[in-house]
Amino acid sequence: MNDVEISKKICEYRKRKGLTIKELANLTGVTSSLLSQIEKxxxxxxxxxxxxxxxxxNIPLFNFFINDSHTENLVVRKNKRKKMVFKDxxxxxxxxLTPNLQGDIEFVLMTIPPNESSSNEQFSHKGEEVAYVINGKVNLYMMNTVIELNCGDSVKIPTxxxxKWENMSNKECQVIFAVTPPSF
Structure with missing residues (x-):
């Protein structure tokens, strides 16, 4: 990254914090004139x-040296999602729903057909999970409990x-869940 990009980042972060050059100078011990020249x-x-x-x-030093991601790499188009389909x-x-598994969180849409379940047996994974029912209703078997979740309900599943998830209805069910760290 060249100095001009560092300069732009310094200016951007300063403005985000709502600071003037003079205020930042007072906080850093660097003169206002030098800060102005750096930003230019x-x-x-x-x-x-x-x-x-x-x-x-109050930002990590490395923020000045990393390239910004191209925003198109952050978008997952509906017809371009990575998809896994199971059960013959x-x-x-x-x-x-996330572009990849490189970040700190994994975001997934699960679609369960009528009278089907996510697995035969209960399973666990390393990451903490939060799920939200966006369509239909589903039974969540968690430890020794069965929890009925309806459209609009959410649940936290500890690491x-x-x-396991089970759709006992005659309609498709959809659940969005996030797992952190990615481990599903």
């Missing part, structure tokens, strides 16, 4: 100066908790 790209900040700015803005032609499906 006419002066090259030292690593020590960038550390001072980072501390004053049945329509039990999982669709990944390593045995569970």
């Amino acid at each position: 790209g006419t002066a090259n900040p030292s690593l020590n100066t960038i550390k001072q700015i980072s501390n004053a803005l 032609g049945e329509n039990l499906a999982y669709e990944l 390593l908790t045995q569970h």
